[in-house]
Amino acid sequence: MNRVYLDHAATTKPDQRVLEAMLAVYKEDWGNPSSIYLEGQQARRWIDQSRDRCAALLEVESDELLFTSGGTESDNAAIRGVAFAQRELGLGTHIVTSQIEHHAVLHAVEQLEKEGFEATYLPVDEQGIIQMDTLADSIREDTILLSLMLANNEVGSLQPVQNAAEVAREKNPHIVIHSDAVQGVGAVDIRPSVLNVDLLTLAGHKFYGPKGIGLLYIRQGTPWEPFVLGGGQEKERRGGTENVAGIVGFAVAFDLALREVEKKNTEIQKLRNRLLYEIPELVPDTVITGPVDPALRLPNNFSCCFRNVEGESVLLSLDMIEVAASSGSACTTGALEPSHVLTAMGVDNDLAHSSLRLTLGNETTNDEIEYILEKLPSIIERLRALAPDLS
Amino acid sequence: MIYLDHAATSPLRKEALECMRPFLESNFGNPSGHYEIGKIAQLAVDQARLTVATCLGARPQEILFTSGGTESINSALLGIGQAMHRAGSGNHIITTAIEHHAGLHASLWLEELGYTVTYLDCDSSGKVNMDALKKALRPDTILVSIMLANNEVGSIQPIAEISELLKTSSIKHGHRILLHTDAVQAPEWLSVNTKHLGVDALSLSAHKFGGPKGVGILFLKRGTPFRPLLVGGGQEMQKRAGTENVAGIVGTATALEIANRGASERSKRIGELRNRLREGIEQKINGSYTNSQAVDTLPNILNVSFEEIESDELVARLDEKGIATSTGSACSNALWEPSHVLLAMGVPIRRASSSIRFSLGDDTTLQDIEHVLKVLSEEIQLARLKRTDA
Numbered sequence: 001m002n003r004v005y006l007d008h009a010a011t012t013k014p015d016q017r018v019l020e021a022m023l024a025v026y027k028e029d030w031g032n033p034s035s036i037y038l039e040g041q042q043a044r045r046w047i048d049q050s051r052d053r054c055a056a057l058l059e060v061e062s063d064e065l066l067f068t069s070g071g072t073e074s075d076n077a078a079i080r081g082v083a084f085a086q087r088e089l090g091l092g093t094h095i096v097t098s099q100i101e102h103h104a105v106l107h108a109v110e111q112l113e114k115e116g117f118e119a120t121y122l123p124v125d126e127q128g129i130i131q132m133d134t135l136a137d138s139i140r141e142d143t144i145l146l147s148l149m150l151a152n153n154e155v156g157s158l159q160p161v162q163n164a165a166e167v168a169r170e171k172n173p174h175i176v177i178h179s180d181a182v183q184g185v186g187a188v189d190i191r192p193s194v195l196n197v198d199l200l201t202l203a204g205h206k207f208y209g210p211k212g213i214g215l216l217y218i219r220q221g222t223p224w225e226p227f228v229l230g231g232g233q234e235k236e237r238r239g240g241t242e243n244v245a246g247i248v249g250f251a252v253a254f255d256l257a258l259r260e261v262e263k264k265n266t267e268i269q270k271l272r273n274r275l276l277y278e279i280p281e282l283v284p285d286t287v288i289t290g291p292v293d294p295a296l297r298l299p300n301n302f303s304c305c306f307r308n309v310e311g312e313s314v315l316l317s318l319d320m321i322e323v324a325a326s327s328g329s330a331c332t333t334g335a336l337e338p339s340h341v342l343t344a345m346g347v348d349n350d351l352a353h354s355s356l357r358l359t360l361g362n363e364t365t366n367d368e369i370e371y372i373l374e375k376l377p378s379i380i381e382r383l384r385a386l387a388p389d390l391s
Numbered sequence: 392m393i394y395l396d397h398a399a400t401s402p403l404r405k406e407a408l409e410c411m412r413p414f415l416e417s418n419f420g421n422p423s424g425h426y427e428i429g430k431i432a433q434l435a436v437d438q439a440r441l442t443v444a445t446c447l448g449a450r451p452q453e454i455l456f457t458s459g460g461t462e463s464i465n466s467a468l469l470g471i472g473q474a475m476h477r478a479g480s481g482n483h484i485i486t487t488a489i490e491h492h493a494g495l496h497a498s499l500w501l502e503e504l505g506y507t508v509t510y511l512d513c514d515s516s517g518k519v520n521m522d523a524l525k526k527a528l529r530p531d532t533i534l535v536s537i538m539l540a541n542n543e544v545g546s547i548q549p550i551a552e553i554s555e556l557l558k559t560s561s562i563k564h565g566h567r568i569l570l571h572t573d574a575v576q577a578p579e580w581l582s583v584n585t586k587h588l589g590v591d592a593l594s595l596s597a598h599k600f601g602g603p604k605g606v607g608i609l610f611l612k613r614g615t616p617f618r619p620l621l622v623g624g625g626q627e628m629q630k631r632a633g634t635e636n637v638a639g640i641v642g643t644a645t646a647l648e649i650a651n652r653g654a655s656e657r658s659k660r661i662g663e664l665r666n667r668l669r670e671g672i673e674q675k676i677n678g679s680y681t682n683s684q685a686v687d688t689l690p691n692i693l694n695v696s697f698e699e700i701e702s703d704e705l706v707a708r709l710d711e712k713g714i715a716t717s718t719g720s721a722c723s724n725a726l727w728e729p730s731h732v733l734l735a736m737g738v739p740i741r742r743a744s745s746s747i748r749f750s751l752g753d754d755t756t757l758q759d760i761e762h763v764l765k766v767l768s769e770e771i772q773l774a775r776l777k778r779t780d781a
Contacts, residue, residue: 013416034399036703037710038710068458069457069605070458073633102623103623103632104632108622210638211637229465229492231493239492241461241596241598246639319425324420324427
């Protein structure tokens with residue numbers, strides 16, 4: 001068996017067509033897009049075309065899109081940018097988000113709390129989904145921003161962003177709504193008009209594009225201040241020489257992700273469902289985390305906890321049999337604290353330490369899933385036999 | 392095509408691209424992943440960090456990878472400024488009027504947040520006056536940010552000397568005054584050894600030294616107070632969140648090593664070509680004024696003004712003849728106004744509006760320069776004739 005890569009929520013392998021587009025830029029069109037001579041203008045055209053392509057796919061205007069260095073920068077820029085601009089307008093200092101956001105959102109909000117803003121972190125139910133009445137109660141007259149992720153990176157739960165936006169706007173017409181859609185591309189409809197959001201975060205490397213490039217959609221007229229300051233690039237909204245090859249790669253990947261979406265999702269979901277339904281049957285004391293209803297869950301996400309097993313040792317055992325998996329968010333791997341997402345869902349600490357996340361991708365095969373289903377039960381059994389009885 | 396705009400960007404070095412490719416292709420893992428391809432990526436980032444640290448005379452833990460020069464400079468100014476302020480050391484910052492916009496705009500932002508910023512002028516050679524710096528220092532000064540080499544005229548600032556001055560002042564004022572330098576233009580031509588320069592922070596941009604666009608370096612000396620700009624995951628020792636641009640980082644390290652290794656030989660070789668360009672212009676073209684000094688200047692930059700010429704017209708004319716040059720900083724080209732650097736040097740507006748910048752690169756040849764001299768004098772003659780006719 002070749003290496004089995006089941007950590008697509010952490011990152012994905014750039015598509016060959018993405019690479020080819022990028023290599024052409026790296027080799028030929030390396031000019032600075034701000035330069036007025038030919039080489040610069042070629043680079044400028046690449047950026048313009050890529051932006052137009054992304055805008056068309058999102059059904060937004062090109063000048064509503066900003067290329068950034070990745071999902072983290074987009075999230076940080078969205079949250080800080082809106083918070084400061086809204087406060088400047090005298091609209092308030094209260095921010096609402098959820099307890100299960102990615103750290104790029106959570107830490108940005110926590111940082112703002114130290115700078116005089118107030119925050120409410122919405123709880124989630126045991127499936128990892130916010131409750132609409134809790135949300136409605138949290139929105140105040142001085143609430144300036146709601147940031148809600150579209151799909152959770154650890155347990156795959158889909159948030160009712162569209163409903164939430166409606167409820168929030170009804171309670172406070174000045175509220176600005178941001179959604180971190182890093183995990184949703186290719187799986188969920190992410191068009192801002194459908195989601196009814198003012199800002200949207202995307203990261204290229206999560207959908208077979210390159211690392212180091214992200215997108216931030218900012219609806220025209222949204223109060224927002226720039227985050228990275230310098231030259232007049234990105235219409236004065238983001239200083240810094242543009243990562244031309246990255247931008248081109250992003251657009252190609254985005255195009256592929258949205259155009260080839262339906263077929264792949266059905267196939268991926270079918271494979272994922274085998275894990276979702278068969279692992280609990282094969283491994284005693286498996287607790288599925290996140291929604292069991294496929295309609296409420298990313299089609300490629302499987303996550304669970306195995307009672308009385310150390311999650312880390314499961315990952316090591318899987319790595320030894322050539323399987324790449326994760327205990328949750330890649331960014332917190334190595335941290336000793338249990339996942340904040342699982343904790344928010346009410347999973348106790350012991351159980352949270354035994355979490356496993358398998359995230360499928362375009363190249364995942366039925367053979368690979370068979371392999372997991374064949375190997376995983378004995379791994380868990382062996383680890384349980386080795387572990388002291390914690391119960 | 393003759394490319395004489397290396398200060399705007401330089402071609403990606405083949406060696407850098409070769410090193411990048413595996414990390415765009417098979418070794419695509421997330422460095423935070425606890426499995427083989429994650430570890431391969433982490434190892435590559437670690438190795439790149441070590442290479443960069445060696446080039447900068449620093450420890451690996453002192454090197455952060457960012458998304459570019461602008462982010463590095465923003466992070467240094469905002470990050471150190473805010474951390475020092477929070478520690479109660481003061482809120483006064485000193486910088487120069489000739490910094491890149493990434494520095495100037497970050498300073499303006501700090502002013503909006505309530506900080507006091509002093510913008511030092513420079514003399515006609517584009518150098519900061521040490522006495523003016525001494526006078527600007529106050530008991531509440533926390534940070535000095537001065538670029539190592541200017542991107543428009545190439546003037547080199549005496550950073551090591553400034554570092555010594557700040558050390559003395561720090562003792563006098565009873566707290567540290569930290570020093571950041573924007574060294575974006577330097578690595579291909581000068582030593583960027585942070586120990587020799589005596590800096591607490593230093594910013595670099597990969598695409599200025601043959602690396603890819605979208606990657607920068609921030610050196611932060613151990614113990615430097617710092618508040619991260621990008622927050623999220625625990626990457627880059629909790630100082631810069633976001634999944635690492637592994638391929639970009641690997642390409643950056645390769646390019647920096649090459650740039651650094653050949654710097655003195657390259658400086659000598661290209662400096663001679665630049666001098667030939669200067670002499671040629673002085674000999675062949677009437678009404679030319681050199682805005683770059685002969686000494687203490689990057690060996691690859693020549694900024695010249697031509698009487699009765701509009702900068703952008705000349706750049707366009709040269710472009711048509713296959714020669715890429717610039718009116719100054721690439722980043723301000725969209726909104727064209729006379730260079731803030733030339734104005735700060737006391738160059739009259741008219742002369743500033745007729746300036747162009749030649750920035751040579753590793754691959755520039757004597758034939759290129761001779762050809763440019765020929766085309767340049769023809770085009771200037773034509774432009775002046777057209778002007779007289781009109």
